[in-house]
Amino acid sequence: MTIRPAAWRFGALALASLLAACNGSSNDNAANDIDARIATIDKSLVISPTESTTWFQTKASWGATYTGSAAWKSYMAFIEARLEEYGATNITRARFPYERWYTTEYPDKSGWSLTSDGTAVDVASYATQSGSTGPNGVTAPMVLLDLGAPAASRPTAAQMAGKIVVVKQAPYTYTGGSAGYTDYEFRTNEDQFLAPFTAVDPTYEASYRNRHQYGQMGSTINSFFRGTTNKPLGHVVVMDMPPGAAQGGRQHGTPNRYEVPGLLLDKVNGAKVVEDARAGKTATLKLNAQVETDALAYTLVATLPGKDFGTDKDTAVMMATHVDGPALIQDAGALGILGVIKYYAQIPQAKRPRSIFMVFDTRHFVPGAERSYPYDFVEDNHDQLAKWVIGGVAVEHVGGAQMADAGNEFRATGRAMTTYINTHGNDVNVEKAIEAVKYAGLPRAQVNAEERPGVNGQAQNNWFGRNFAAHLETLGNHPVWHVTGDWPSSGYQAFYPGMDRFKPEVFTAQVTTAAALVGTLMTTQDLVPMSSSWSKVDQGIRALLDADFNTPATAAAQRSALLAASKAMFSSVRKSDYSKTQAELDALRSSITGSTVANARQQTLLDLITDLKARVAKATAPRA
DSSP states (O other), X not given: OOOEXXXXXXXXXXXXXXXXXXXOOOOGGGTTOOOHHHHSOOGXXXXXXXXXXXXXXXXXXXXXXXXXXXXXXXXXXXXXXXXXXXXXXXXXXXXXXXXXXXXXXXXXXXXEEEEEXXXXXXXXXXXXXXXXXXXXXXXXXXXXXXXXXXXXXXXXXXXXXXXXXXXXXXXXXXXXXXXXXXXXXXXXXXXXXXXXXOOOOXXXXXXXXHHHHHHTHHHHHHHHXXXXXXXXXXXXXXXXXXXXXXXXXXXXXXXOOOSSOEEEEOHHHHHHHHHHHHTTOEEEEEEOOEEETXXXXXXXXXXEOOTTTTSTTOOEEXXXXXXXXXXXXXXXXXXXXXXXXXXXXXXXXXXXXXXXXXXXXXXXXXXXXXXXXXXXXXXXXXXXXXTTEEEEEEEESOSBEEEEEETTEEEEEEEEOOEEEEEOSOHHHXXXXXXXXXXXXXXXXXXXXXXXXXXXXXXXXXXXXXHHHTXXXXXXXXXXXXXXXXXXXXTTTOOOXXXXXXXXXXXXXXXXXXXXXXXXXXXXXXXXXXXXXXXXHHHHHHHOOGGGBSSGGGHHHHHHHHHHHHHHHXXXXXXXOOXXXXXXXXXXXXXXXXXXXXXXXXXXXXXXXXXXHHHHHHHHSOOO
């Protein structure tokens, strides 16, 4: 099989050719012959802990896999080889233009260094995309920018011009909605979680502190380092993190290029630098970076063909992830998908009811990330894919151990990383997620549906992985699950050459969970009850403001009545009983238009009802 390059935007004819290029053919006799290994995952066929450990050891040997780097090329070659081995077809590289900024990667610190008042300082990492000093570095007085101090006491832009700015980040204060675990639909190992929104100390789990510290950098860059005048000569960021947690760290999201070369320090090694900066002492900062103007960069797509592949009867389950990143666990979602494909490859093509279409995106750690960097394969081939894809599973950050501070070190706690299975607040999809988690024995897992309150009446986890799971939204409000480890749990954005952050039993359980959810989409004939449009109607009703109702004084009661009507309707829909659904949707629409004012929130609800009416009409139309 040939791995082929392709133009970025295929166009209708080219993509149709791509989808039909397999030798697969329709097999009507197998339509209802579902292999038992799809209906219920055979755990004996799931990738073993031994093989998964070998996979992760291989990945660890390459180092950080940033797009275009030698490590990334090795990772992509590994993925492509496994896809070929498992019988995937149409393995295609959709290349896009990319300018790669790079320096040496931890543990090789030869590209970056700092001397403060004549004393060499142990540098944790570099500030990505921040330009270059060249091999000799720059020397200048330091000035302190303390983000925890009142704004009035901070230096002005003119006072920072031509100096090395030492940024002392605001300390982690354990407060705010993102400082602890959220509410949920279901949890395993309840005794290994804290109560929702309880502040998480970094000695218990460092995820929340790490996210807080790395997350500050973007606003600092935009506020102080993007000016065209009064530009500092360089900058040093001192994070509220011990040495073990900070080594090899990486800001996320990746900023667009700016020209104030920077370094990252932990709080121990940074303490002297802060005091030196307060005293206006001199430092020498080196960040020797290069730019590759035409670096190799591509999104990889492939298909494990189902029984009808190559015919107009074929439909596909989509799996998606990113394949670029700084850490062993951060970008391991591709290994999770390979684990699922390895499983389904053991089932004959004639027994696979649908194809599995895979997207390995490589723009997660490029400047600006997916939201601002163009070349989204799914968006650019939307219309063709929308006719083929019926739902899917996104996979990220798999195989990790929970990590926490231990003095100045960063160690595994012995617990598994938190795994979130995010889906929409559709009861069917939530129940399928819970079933999959229980069956897989997935430790420290939390099923979330962000549109509605959890079991404790509080907000649930926000939708991690929008850039991957959201593809299933844009292709038509399809059922989607996002199986993801909490990205900072295994060291956030830090690469370490060791394997202490990997737990093979967690990886195999995550693969089993994802495979079970793919199996649900493989075997479900009527997907209408699983559409996210149903739960979005409920979400839209909850989002109605009191002022949106014609009689605001009774808004709460009217909102409750609308939700009750929606819930009653769905009780039949979930059983594929559509005998009253069209009339009930019409009645719900009349209730909404009769009780609320015409505005954007009302229109969102009416559009969703129109979408649902079309889905039900298609499901109940006479078969040709």
